[in-house]
Amino acid sequence: MVSLGPRLDFRQTQQLVMTPQLRQAIKLLQSSNMEVSAFVEEELERNPMLEREEGSAPAAPVTVEPDSFEAASSTTMGEEASSPIEADWSSSYESGDALYPASRGARADSWDEDGRSLEEMAGERPRSLRELLAEQARLAFGDARERLIAGQLIALLDGAGRLSVTDQAIADALGCEVGVVSGVRARMQRFDPTGLFCADLRECLAVQLAELNRLDPAMQALLDNLEMLARRDMVGLRRVCGVDAEDLSGMIAEIRRLNPKPGALTDGEVAPLVVPDVLMRRLPDGTWLLELNPETLPRVLVNRGFHATAHTGTRSKEDRAFIAEKLQAANWLVRSLEQRANTILRVAAEIVRRQEGFFRHGVGHLRPLILRDVADELGMHESTVSRVTANKYIATPRGTLELKYFFTTAIAGTHGGESFSAEAIRHRIRDMVNAETAEEVLSDDAIVERLRAEGVDIARRTVAKYRDALKIPSSVQRKREKSALVL
Numbered sequence: 001m002v003s004l005g006p007r008l009d010f011r012q013t014q015q016l017v018m019t020p021q022l023r024q025a026i027k028l029l030q031s032s033n034m035e036v037s038a039f040v041e042e043e044l045e046r047n048p049m050l051e052r053e054e055g056s057a058p059a060a061p062v063t064v065e066p067d068s069f070e071a072a073s074s075t076t077m078g079e080e081a082s083s084p085i086e087a088d089w090s091s092s093y094e095s096g097d098a099l100y101p102a103s104r105g106a107r108a109d110s111w112d113e114d115g116r117s118l119e120e121m122a123g124e125r126p127r128s129l130r131e132l133l134a135e136q137a138r139l140a141f142g143d144a145r146e147r148l149i150a151g152q153l154i155a156l157l158d159g160a161g162r163l164s165v166t167d168q169a170i171a172d173a174l175g176c177e178v179g180v181v182s183g184v185r186a187r188m189q190r191f192d193p194t195g196l197f198c199a200d201l202r203e204c205l206a207v208q209l210a211e212l213n214r215l216d217p218a219m220q221a222l223l224d225n226l227e228m229l230a231r232r233d234m235v236g237l238r239r240v241c242g243v244d245a246e247d248l249s250g251m252i253a254e255i256r257r258l259n260p261k262p263g264a265l266t267d268g269e270v271a272p273l274v275v276p277d278v279l280m281r282r283l284p285d286g287t288w289l290l291e292l293n294p295e296t297l298p299r300v301l302v303n304r305g306f307h308a309t310a311h312t313g314t315r316s317k318e319d320r321a322f323i324a325e326k327l328q329a330a331n332w333l334v335r336s337l338e339q340r341a342n343t344i345l346r347v348a349a350e351i352v353r354r355q356e357g358f359f360r361h362g363v364g365h366l367r368p369l370i371l372r373d374v375a376d377e378l379g380m381h382e383s384t385v386s387r388v389t390a391n392k393y394i395a396t397p398r399g400t401l402e403l404k405y406f407f408t409t410a411i412a413g414t415h416g417g418e419s420f421s422a423e424a425i426r427h428r429i430r431d432m433v434n435a436e437t438a439e440e441v442l443s444d445d446a447i448v449e450r451l452r453a454e455g456v457d458i459a460r461r462t463v464a465k466y467r468d469a470l471k472i473p474s475s476v477q478r479k480r481e482k483s484a485l486v487l
Contacts, residue, residue, distance in 0.1 A: 025336035029343065030387035033277055033296035034128075040298040040337070049323075049330035053299035061291035062349040063283075064356070129161075129263065130154050130274065131391070134402070136191045141184070143469055145363050145423035148405040149174060149184045153197055155274040155393060155400040161196040161263020162204070173398045175362015176427070183471075193262040201260055202226060208258045218243050222251055229255075276395035278348045278403075280359075288359070290349050292341055293395075300337065302330045343380075347388045350374050351406050358406075359396060364427035368420065369407050420456050426466045428454075433472050438482040443475040 028036055044050050137150035152174065156165050167185060171178040188197045189207045198204040202223045209215040209223075221241045222229065228236050229252065238248050280290050351374065357365035371382040371389075378385075389403035408421045432442055432450065442450070444463045451458050467474075473481070 025332070025339070026387065028336050029340050029384070030390050032128075032391035033275060033293075035391075036337075036340070037296070037298050040300060040333070043329075043333060044300065047326050047330055047333075049303050049326045050300050050333065051303040053301045061289050062345055064288040064290060064349050064352045065286075130157070133157075133188075133191060133196070137188070140187060140191075143423060143426060144405070144408040144421075145176070145366065145426060146180070146184050148363060148366075148401065148423075149176070149181055150188060151402045151405040152399045153185060153188060155402070157196065157263055159263055160261040161193075161198075163197050163199060166199075170399070175358075175364060175398070177430070193259060195259060195262040204260065204262065205255060205258050208262075209254070214254060218247070219251055219254075222248075222255070274393050274400055276393040276400050277344055278392070278394040280348075280352065280394055280396045282397065288352055288356070290345060290352060290394075292345055297341060298337060300330075300334055302327070302334055343384065344388055344392055346378055347374060347380075347385055348392075348394055348403060350377055351389075351403060352394075355406050359398060362398075364424050364431075366406070366408050366421040366423045368422070371407065422466075425451065425456060425458065426470060428456075429463065429466055430470055430472070433467075433478070436478065436482070438479070441475050441479040441482060446475075 028039070031039070044052060133154050134151070137147055137154065141147045141150055149170070152170060153163065156163055156170075158164060163185070167181040168178050171181045174181070185197050189195065190211060191197075194211045195204040195208045198207060206215055206220070206223055209219055218241045222237060225237060225240055228240070234245070234248065238245060241248060241251070243251070275296055276293055277296050278290055279293050280288055283289050351369070352359065354369055354373065355367055357367060371385045374380075375382045375385045389407075392403045393400050394403060408423050428451065429447060432447055436442060444460050444467065447463050447467075448458060448460050451463070472478075
């Protein structure tokens with residue numbers, strides 16, 4: 001006989017719970033070094049149990065070899081491959097204290113007396129110019145090679161929004177054609193705010209006028225003679241521009257309405273230069289040495305002496321609870337910063353190991369790489385790798401690049417062989433087309449045959465798609481153009 005009445009059962013289950021401290025640690029992991037430094041400075045002022053650690057050495061460097069990976073660290077945090085911060089927090093969890101009994105009874109705002117979390121603090125600050133540009137680059141460029149170039153251009157911006165490095169120098173550093181760099185830069189000059197990535201004031205103003213459809217020959221002549229405008233040589237300007245005094249006055253008024261320094265923020269503060277989180281250099285034996293940039297590492301210690309003094313002289317229950325809470329928060333912050341530093345170094349080293357061909361030979365040798373590859377190798381979750389690579393930069397012999405730009409799409413190899421990066425395939429297609437002659441113009445089918453002979457399993461429609469993305473005309477049109485040049 002089945003009972004239909006209410007019944008009380010006891011069940012034991014395991015569940016990962018997102019505590020307030022753990023939420024802060026995860027946010028620290030994905031924050032930029034500037035955001036972390038700002039947060040630590042506030043905590044130093046707010047928490048008397050914290051003190052700044054002066055003259056401390058950063059985590060031990062990591063040595064990366066082409067065929068092996070060896071991570072050395074001065075902390076033990078890197079050995080905890082299954083630590084809570086590296087778990088899957090892609091879903092939402094209720095706050096609680098199941099993971100860390102020491103937090104039992106702590107207030108939800110134990111790290112912030114005013115109740116603000118790091119997410120709320122970040123939300124109160126405007127997004128940086130580089131964050132806005134990086135988002136526009138991800139939307140504008142479907143090709144990862146172009147996104148990597150865009151990332152390099154963003155990192156090279158000065159406070160006014162100018163680029164002091166030539167396209168040729170950037171192309172040489174990245175190992176690609178100067179035309180590709182010039183094309184990426186030209187498209188990024190139309191990003192918001194318009195006029196960034198220009199070499200000088202004249203080009204900056206020209207881009208803004210072109211966006212407004214006001215770059216006519218007279219205006220171009222005025223831009224070519226800005227030194228005459230600085231001298232207020234109006235007679236000479238009217239002559240070189242071919243306009244009368246009224247038109248010249250209107251043209252000057254238009255120029256004055258433009259932004260000569262689009263890289264400056266709205267509040268007048270100059271956008272800071274990119275400071276890399278990881279430094280990379282090549283050793284004499286051919287291996288790569290990676291180390292954390294000490295300038296980006298906020299180093300703090302728990303002030304044990306102050307805690308002992310305060311705890312001994314405290315009588316009330318409320319004061320003791322306050323001291324215990326601040327000590328717990330200080331311990332957690334120190335541990336979170338150590339794990340953040342170690343995790344960044346481990347992930348960066350694995351990326352360098354897998355993309356070693358790029359660092360040695362250029363962008364055409366990018367290998368296919370996804371978050372799961374790095375996560376599986378290091379025993380982390382994909383979400384952890386995603387957080388680590390966001391807003392983190394590495395200074396390499398080929399320039400300062402954001403870590404996330406090294407992840408590329410894979411193209412399978414023939415007969416189950418090694419896969420290839422989609423960007424490397426695009427690079428190879430461009431090289432084939434550039435080597436064509438009027439007598440031998442490659443059709444898409446011919447390109448497919450050549451790539452398959454090189455071990456790349458690729459379909460004709462994929463070649464056509466890549467060719468269109470590279471702005472390469474069809475074989476019929478290319479043959480017609482080459483024949484016309486011969487004639």
